[in-house]
Amino acid sequence: MTFDAFKTFDAQELEIQATTCLKPLVPETELVFGKHFTDHMITVEWSAESGWNKPHIKPYGKLELEPSSVVFHYGFECFEGMKAYKDTEGHIRLFRPEMNMDRLNKSSARLGMPTFDPEELVKVITEFLRIEDRWIPSKRGYSLYLRPTIIGTQTALGVRAPDTALLFVIASPVGPYFSTGFTAIRLLATTDYVRSWPHGTGDCKVGGNYAPCVKPQSIAAEKGYQQNLWLFGEDDEVTEAGTMNFFMLWENFDTGRKELITPALNGLILPGVTRDSILSLVKSWEAEIGIFVREGKITMADILKAVEEKRMIEMFGAGTACIVSPIKCINYKGKDIEIPLGKTKNDSEAGPLTKRINDTILDIQYGVVKHPFSPSPSEILRDLKSYQVYNWPNIKMIELLSEAFSFISAPITKEIIKKELRIFWRSRTNNVRTTAVAAMRASQLESTLSLVLNSDPVLDIIIENLNEQQEATVLQQEESVEMTKQDC
């Protein structure tokens, strides 16, 4: 654990301000990675003086920052890429979110910026996803890409650990990386540019690792290669493929056994969540498929020799965006090395192991297969405390909340639903100024919820509970209006 348990924000203190203007959803066919964003964003401010502020969910909008903010000058920025999925039952699922949280903390600390309790951000993200439910595509391969980011916002130009920072999370609906079967990519092995170095930041997800890669990427593109194959050192050790981790399935020279190998986490390699998941999955298949898993050094000489001796079987990159991306060619020192794909079908450029990995991870992400990597909604909610949800400012809120509440139409525990309704109702009444409006809204809410929850066996209990609460709170609210009048 890299975070300081005594210095975190608290998901329980979450403040929500709903947008007054919902954006139209983007049709699935028009989804482009990271182009369209949802209605809201998460923000949490931090200062050296007072620590983390309360987390906020508020309308997606521009950040207003002094031009002297250090994020613009010294690269004080780190981020994560993760996805929320909708499973076959309509539940929202995350894929190993705790790994992203841990890595974000590690990156932030590496740049002298604050850390937080990973669980608290997962809780806030869960609440955020409930609100943004309509943005999470339900089709297999589609998902809501989440981008947690921490930036240094200190407005004085000294190069030091920033005295203020901002954590934010934005979300963008995305389609499948390969929409019509796999397309294998061609890589340009790059020696004129080096992505990372021992004792550098190659093992952290910090902004400064990325911009320097676009020039070599353009050079690769001009030559007809989709990505760079990043090398390191005098023996041209393979490190990463574009922004992905590198994997190959080959017959080991020494042991003769089939081996899935990926570069070890030696400080040059980003510890990918997909990378870790692949290692774990293929290890669990070892007895069944006879493929061993190894993390170790891979040089270009190894690749050349393996291809020549026909020991190379499959090769792929791995990352959150694509899961796996088969590699069919590497240009090294001006020569194209053709990589066998081991493909079995003509319509797809992926070998059997590459494809199995992809399908299995998809199955886990979309809840087809039960797996600890992808907790079910009830598991996500298990530890949630009751948030104080308030500050819903306008008549859009019933629409928004009822939409968000579609999430709890699933067979999760009675207790959670009741608690959520209680919170919901409390939040609603907080901003209602007259009994008449309160009654009207309560009635609207009831019918919306009836509709949403009509498949649920506990519906009657909920509605009854709601009615009781409504009477009680309307009464309370009238009293509080009276009290406010007296106060003024």
Added chain:
Amino acid sequence: MTFDAFKTFDAQELEIQATTCLKPLVPETELVFGKHFTDHMITVEWSAESGWNKPHIKPYGKLELEPSSVVFHYGFECFEGMKAYKDTEGHIRLFRPEMNMDRLNKSSARLGMPTFDPEELVKVITEFLRIEDRWIPSKRGYSLYLRPTIIGTQTALGVRAPDTALLFVIASPVGPYFSTGFTAIRLLATTDYVRSWPHGTGDCKVGGNYAPCVKPQSIAAEKGYQQNLWLFGEDDEVTEAGTMNFFMLWENFDTGRKELITPALNGLILPGVTRDSILSLVKSWEAEIGIFVREGKITMADILKAVEEKRMIEMFGAGTACIVSPIKCINYKGKDIEIPLGKTKNDSEAGPLTKRINDTILDIQYGVVKHPFSPSPSEILRDLKSYQVYNWPNIKMIELLSEAFSFISAPITKEIIKKELRIFWRSRTNNVRTTAVAAMRASQLESTLSLVLNSDPVLDIIIENLNEQQEATVLQQEESVEMTKQDC
């Protein structure tokens, strides 16, 4: 030249919007590096579609950027540090600004961002300095620090050369680095962290080079060392000292001659403007002082041996902030190596060469010594074309402009003054709607200028010229108002 001459912005198209609220000046004793900023800033927008937009000078204020802007995620940011000085005659001077412009272009291109014609930005900065004249401290050692910056503003999260970017320049008045004589610093030679590596970005001024250095810097500070001494490779080659270039004066082992040596520009080293100036100056002194200049490799073994054999004479870091910063100690592998300072006076921790370099550069910067590194205002203005200065929105403008015009109270050519006044007057009348207001303002302007220009022998000619111009332009302006009415 790294910029594309066909793709630049044009200083002639500069648009100026003056602030409606001048900030109070910061007392000299309260100046902290990069903390307080002037009234205005320069901005120039760029897009892949339409190239550079017009340059703008506008009130200093927050940047409003989408949270998806790539500057927050992928380190698309590069900057410069340079200073404007006021010489003994009250003229504004810059120190080798073309070097900063070239380096900014190099850094921007390295990150796949746009380049510009260096001269055009120098012109806009010159105009900016005229407006911000009151912010440029006049005391020796004090200056206005300028921070030109380019950031990628593309709002889609794909990692590629940004399709939009923003160039901005902000300015902060700064005091001397050493206010009471030199204080030599202690360095921690750092092997657990590496600042830069071959085929990386160590030779560019990009944001990603900086944030990763604050953690090692904190470690150094905790141990009582002001900066890190950055090393590279198995033989612990010296690269930089904190954010400064590294220099040492020693007796060369082989030649026995006194030598000022600094690491060569091998891709790991930032090509500092101060570094280059020091090399050039000390080379010019060679015959006089018998110190030779060399760019080459320096290892920790060299330093240890030189200190042991009493061949080490002086050591210092060099950069825009401090000019030179003497070094008195390096901690290497847990042991403090004491560096002789070669100091001559007890009250200052700098050796004779270190001090001479510092004093000479200060003399050049403040115009005490004439040198091509620091062009006089007339040289700066020589190539200036007549800007279309307009869009002054309010009554603050006379105050502002007359203040800016103190710049031309110096004995620069009549032609330039006249031209400037013509531009000035034209700019003034462009926004004046009635003859009465125009006359009033002209009168105010005249008296302000009289006051400002009262030491100038060409004053009468100017005032006369101004009066003529005033009549002519008031007349023109009345006609144009009439014409506008007819047009409507």
